[in-house]
Amino acid sequence: MEVLADSLARALNAVQIPCVLWGHCLWSAHGVPTTVPSVDLVVPDSRIAGAREAITTSTNLTQPLVVCPDGAKCPWTNPRRQHPPPAFHLHIRGATRESTAVCFFLQSETLWFLPPFGPGFASPRARPLPRYLALACDRTVLPPFEIGMGKGVFDSDQTVVLVPRSHILLEALMRIMARDEGKRVGAYAVQHWAYMSLYVEPNGMLDVDLLPEPLGALHKKCTAGNMSSGAMIVAINRTLGIPVAPSDYR
Known part of the structure; x- marks a missing residue:
């Protein structure tokens, strides 16, 4: 999942859209065990349309994605689900709708109490990060993998994925x-x-x-x-x- 997350972040960063990891992939990075197959990202409210366009047109993703055709019938957006719905989501092409989803959330619905994610965060390795964010490969912030726990810190030291501490x-x-x-x-x-x-x-x-x-x-x-x-x-x-x-x- 971390390889897909990194390719998504790079696709967004390439068009100056910052993003921060969210959801089950984030819980796993912090050591929480989860089997939910999703990669969730938070983006600025004003860039959500640009994020959709960037991801659906990118040719550099590790796995091709398609817009969900099922709407409210999809388990990821079903109104009976006990989970806040994403602004939009996609699925891996050729996979079932229950398999890995990529979900995008608004900052105003998730991390609204933080300063707005500005375009500078689209180059996360080129500038010092504020104390509330870290790179997903930071071993001082995220734990190593342990059996029975979540994935922990990302393996690649070159990832551009940002996580909330x-x-x-x-x-x-x-x-x-x-x-x-x-x-x-x-x-x-x-x-x-x-x-x-x-x-x-x-x-x-x-x-x-x-x-x-x-x-x-x-x-x-x-x-x-x-x-x-x-x-x-x-x-x-x-x-x-x-x-x-x-x-x-x-």
């Missing part, structure tokens, strides 16, 4: 949990937030103290068993100024 991924999941509370897709973020505690914290690659407060304190309290995940979500919503249900007031 683990504390940024954790913050994103907590914010998405709060945003999607009570929705069908809300289970997705809660599940992967739990995976961060189960798989990423133990490998020493997650510094919870880098989370902004009170998110860091809430995460610690919840993982220590002193707060339910539901109570944590309510507290996050109050912190972020998101309305909560009347029954949540005391």
Whole structure:
């Protein structure tokens, strides 16, 4: 999957579109085991149409892709799926629709709390990166492969794939949990937030103290068993100024 991810990133970077890894390929890079065959990328909202054109016309991808013909019938965009839908997705040509998908997400739906991804990130190896991003081959940020875990750090030292650092991924999941509370897709973020505690914290690659407060304190309290995940979500919503249900007031 990392070879495909790198070729996708290079195709986008070639037309000055920055992208950041997301979804199951990102979880795997952080050591979370997953069998979901997808490569997901986050792109700036204003470049989503350009991303579609760049990927569908590129002749340099490691595997040819086609636009999904099934629309809402496709398992990757089915409204009953407990996962936020992508802005658009494609499939490997000649494969079944259940096999590897390439999904594109808007920054405003995923990593909206970070500064906008500017065109400078389309040359990720030519400039110092901000502390919230890293190259997918950075062994100080991503773990090595272990049996029973996710893939871990990318093998190629020349990859151009960017990843959010683990504390940024954790913050994103907590914010998405709060945003999607009570929705069908809300289970997705809660599940992967739990995976961060189960798989990423133990490998020493997650510094919870880098989370902004009170998110860091809430995460610690919840993982220590002193707060339910539901109570944590309510507290996050109050912190972020998101309305909560009347029954949540005391």
